[in-house]
Amino acid sequence: xxxxxxxxLSITLAITVSLVSCQKDLNRTPTNSTTSDQAYAxxxxxxxxLAKVYAAFALTGSGGAGTSDLGGIDAGTSDFxxxxxxxxxxTTDEAICxxxxxxxxxxxxxxxxxxxxxxxxxxxxxxxxxxxxxxxxSESTDSKLSSRNITGADxxxxxxxxxxxxxxxxxxxxxxMDLFGNPPYIDENTPTGKFFPPQIMRAKLYAYIExxxxxxxxxxxxxxxxxxxxxxQAADWALLARMYLNAxxxxxxxxxxxxxxxxYSSKVIASGYTLATNYRNLFLADNNxxxxxxxxxxxxxxxxxxxxxxxxxxxxxxxxxxxxxxLYGIPNGGWGGNRSTKMLPQLFxxxxxxxxKRAMFYGTKQDIDDVNTFTDGLAVxxxxxxxxxxxxxxxxxxxxCSTDFPLFRLAEMYLVYAEATLRSGGxxxxxxxxxxxxxxxxxGNTSGNLTSITLSDVLNERGRELYWEGFRRxxxxxxxxxTGSNYVWPWKGGVKAGKGVESFRTLYxxxxxxxTNNTNLIQNTGY
Numbered sequence: 001x002x003x004x005x006x007x008x009l010s011i012t013l014a015i016t017v018s019l020v021s022c023q024k025d026l027n028r029t030p031t032n033s034t035t036s037d038q039a040y041a042x043x044x045x046x047x048x049x050l051a052k053v054y055a056a057f058a059l060t061g062s063g064g065a066g067t068s069d070l071g072g073i074d075a076g077t078s079d080f081x082x083x084x085x086x087x088x089x090x091t092t093d094e095a096i097c098x099x100x101x102x103x104x105x106x107x108x109x110x111x112x113x114x115x116x117x118x119x120x121x122x123x124x125x126x127x128x129x130x131x132x133x134x135x136x137x138s139e140s141t142d143s144k145l146s147s148r149n150i151t152g153a154d155x156x157x158x159x160x161x162x163x164x165x166x167x168x169x170x171x172x173x174x175x176x177m178d179l180f181g182n183p184p185y186i187d188e189n190t191p192t193g194k195f196f197p198p199q200i201m202r203a204k205l206y207a208y209i210e211x212x213x214x215x216x217x218x219x220x221x222x223x224x225x226x227x228x229x230x231x232x233q234a235a236d237w238a239l240l241a242r243m244y245l246n247a248x249x250x251x252x253x254x255x256x257x258x259x260x261x262x263x264y265s266s267k268v269i270a271s272g273y274t275l276a277t278n279y280r281n282l283f284l285a286d287n288n289x290x291x292x293x294x295x296x297x298x299x300x301x302x303x304x305x306x307x308x309x310x311x312x313x314x315x316x317x318x319x320x321x322x323x324x325x326x327l328y329g330i331p332n333g334g335w336g337g338n339r340s341t342k343m344l345p346q347l348f349x350x351x352x353x354x355x356x357k358r359a360m361f362y363g364t365k366q367d368i369d370d371v372n373t374f375t376d377g378l379a380v381x382x383x384x385x386x387x388x389x390x391x392x393x394x395x396x397x398x399x400x401c402s403t404d405f406p407l408f409r410l411a412e413m414y415l416v417y418a419e420a421t422l423r424s425g426g427x428x429x430x431x432x433x434x435x436x437x438x439x440x441x442x443x444g445n446t447s448g449n450l451t452s453i454t455l456s457d458v459l460n461e462r463g464r465e466l467y468w469e470g471f472r473r474x475x476x477x478x479x480x481x482x483t484g485s486n487y488v489w490p491w492k493g494g495v496k497a498g499k500g501v502e503s504f505r506t507l508y509x510x511x512x513x514x515x516t517n518n519t520n521l522i523q524n525t526g527y
Contacts, residue, residue: 040139043154050161053136053168054229056080056129057298060307073121079309080129081298081405083122085470087179087508092472092482093343093489094463097317098336098374108371109494110483110501114509114527123180123511126172130186133169137162138188160226163219167231170212171239171407177205177250178474181507181524184514196518206243206250213240223271228288228299229404234271235296238408241265241416249478249506261420265413268295269434273410279358279441282409283383285329285393285402293411297404302385302395311403314338314383314468320374323362329385332398339377341490342366347463354447356439358382358464368490380468411438411465419458428453435461455479477506502526 039045060078077083089095090107097104103119106112112119140162150158169187176183185200185208200208213236220226223234244261248254276282276293285302287294300310312333319328320336328334345366348359361378368376385393385401393402415438418431436449438461450457462475476482485500492498504526515521 036139037148040144040148043150043157046140046150046154046158046161049136049139050164053129053133053165054299055305056125056132057168058300058305058307058310060309073117073124076308077118078121078125079307079313080122080125081311081470082309082313083118083125084175085314085468086118087122088470088473089338089468092476093341093492094467094472095338095344095380096341096368096371096377096491097338098372100372105371105494108491110492110505111494112505112508114512114515114523116509119508120511120513123176123183123508123514126176127183127186129172130169130176133165133172134186134188134190136165137169140165159219160221163216164231166212166216167220167236167239170209170216173205173209174239174243177202177209178246179508180510182510182522184518184521196520199521203251206247209243210240213243223268223273229297231296234268234273235408237264237267237271238295238413241268241413242408245416245420246474246478249474256423258420258424261416262424262426265417265420268410268413269417275410275437275441277441278388280360280382281388282406283403284388285385286387286389287404287406293409294404294406295408295410297406299404300400300402302393302400302402306396306400310401311383311385311405312399312401314405315385315401315403316399318379318381318383320379322375323379326392328381329392329401330395330399331392336374339363339368339374339379341368341377343489344380344463344467345378347460347467350448354443356442356448356464357444358442358467369496371491382468406469412471414438415458415462415465418453418461419455422453422455422458431458438465482506 039049057080060075086097086107090097090104091110096108103112103116106116140158145155145158173183181202182199183205184197185205186197190197217233217236220236221232223232226232241261241264243250244257244264247257273295274292276291281287282291282293288297288299298310299305300312302312306312315328316330316333316335317337318339319325319330319334321334323334325331325334340361345359345361348356350356360380360382362381363375363378365376366378370376383403385395385403387393395401414434418434421431422428432450432453435453435458436446439448439450440446442448442464459475459479462471473482476487481487483501483503483505488498488500490496490498493501504524507524509524509527510521515523
C-alpha cells in the first residue's frame with residue numbers, strides 16, 4: 001500500500017463509544033455490537049483503534065466515499081480538510097467559489113449565519129474528532145493496558161499511541177478555538193449517556209491546549225522517528241509555536257507570546273526536518289516519499305481511502321473540463337468552482353523580472369466580473385494528483401486523489417520565527433535569513449532575496465509560501481485585515497470592489513442547533 005498508515009485507515013474498526021454529534025446531546029447509540037474489550041484485546045487492536053483517531057481527519061465514514069459519520073451533512077462535504085480549507089480560504093483574498101450551492105456564497109459574501117450547514121459540519125467534525133480521540137485515551141490508560149496484558153514493546157507503543165491521540169485531540173480543539181472560540185468541552189471522563197457538555201471559553205481553552213501539548217511533549221516519539229503520517233514531538237512544538245504566534249487573537253491585545261513562539265519554532269527548526277529542494281513536489285501525489293519538510297499531514301489514497309473531500313476536493317474543484325483534467329492526474333474529474341481573486345497572483349509580481357516558481361496558476365483573466373463564472377479569476381494548480389516523475393497516481397475512478405495535505409511543515413516555522421521576532425522587537429537578521437531561505441528555493445537562486453524585512457513582508461511571504469494550505473483567514477485576523485475596510489479584496493462582503501464587514505466575523509457562530517439543544521452554551525457575539 002502507498003503509506004504505512006493507510007492500511008489501518010482503510011480498516012473499519014468497531015468501537016462501542018457514543019460518538020458525539022452536537023445536533024443533539026451525548027446520548028448516542030453504538031453502531032455495532034463489538035465491545036471495547038474485543039476491539040482493544042490485542043496490540044494490533046490498539047493500532048487499528050489509533051488509526052480510527054487519525055481516520056477521523058481523513059475519511060467521512062466507515063462505508064466509503066458515499067457515507068458520512070456525521071448527521072446533518074452530505075458525505076461529500078463532511079471531510080475535515082474540505083470543510084476547514086473552505087472556512088479558511090473562501091473568506092479571504094486567496095479563494096472564491098463559483099458554486100451557488102446552499103450556504104457556499106455566504107463565505108465570500110461574509111454573511112454566514114449560525115445555521116450555515118458547512119460551518120455546522122466543520123464544528124461537528126471537530127467535536128467528533130475530540131470524542132474519538134477521547135475514547136481511545138480512556139481505553140489506553142495504564143490500568144487498562146495492564147488488565148489487557150499489553151507488555152514490553154507493545155506497551156511502549158501503546159503509550160506512544162495515547163500521546164498521539166492527546167495531540168490529535170489538542171489539534172481539533174485548536175481548530176475549534178481558532179474558528180469558533182468557545183465550544184463545548186468534553187474529554188475522556190465525559191459521560192457517554194444523556195449529558196450536555198459545558199462550554200469552555202476561549203482563554204480557558206487556550207490554557208488547556210497549551211497544558212496538554214506541554215504534558216505530552218516527553219511522551220511523543222522524537223522528531224522524525226515515527227511512521228509517516230503520525231505525530232511526533234516536532235508536530236507538538238509546531239502547534240505550540242502556531243498557537244503562541246496567535247496568542248493575542250485568542251487572549252486579547254497585550255497578551256502576546258512571541259518569545260514562546262520563537263522558542264518552539266526554533267525547536268522545530270533544529271529538530272532535523274529540512275526544506276525540500278523542490279517546492280512543487282510538496283503538493284504532488286507521491287509527497288509521502290523523500291519529503292524532509294512535512295512534519296504531519298492528513299493522508300489520502302485514491303484506492304484505499306476515498307472520499308470527495310481532502311485533496312480530491314482541492315484538486316478537482318480547481319480544475320474544469322477545459323483545462324484537460326488528465327494533466328492534473330484526474331482524467332475523469334475536474335469539477336470547476338474554486339479559483340483565486342486577483343490579489344493572490346499579484347503577490348507574485350516581481351518588477352525585477354525574476355520568477356517565483358511557487359506561482360502555479362492557470363488562465364489569463366485575473367479579474368472576477370461574475371462570481372459564478374469559473375473562468376473569471378485564475379485557477380490554482382498547486383496541488384496535483386501526479387507524481388514527481390510525471391505519472392498519474394492510481395485512482396479507482398480517475399477522480400480520487402492520493403496527494404497528502406500538509407498540516408505542519410518546516411517552512412511555516414521559518415515564518416513563525418520571522419514574524420515573532422519582528423513583533424517582539426528582536427534582531428531582524430534571523431528573520432531575514434529564514435525568509436530568504438524560502439525565497440532562494442522559490443527563485444532557484446538568491447536573485448529574489450530581500451535586504452531588509454518588515455511585518456508586511458512576512459505576511460506577503462506567508463501568502464506566497466502557504467497559499468491554499470488553510471492559513472489565510474487566521475493570518476489576516478492576526479494582522480487586523482480580515483474585517484473592517486482597511487483592507488478589501490474583490491467580492492469581500494459580496495461587492496465586486498470589496499467592502500468592510502463587521503468585526504464580530506473574526507469568529508464563526510456556534511451552530512444554532514447546538515445552542516438550542518444545549519442550554520449550557522452561549523452564542524458568540526453578533527449571531
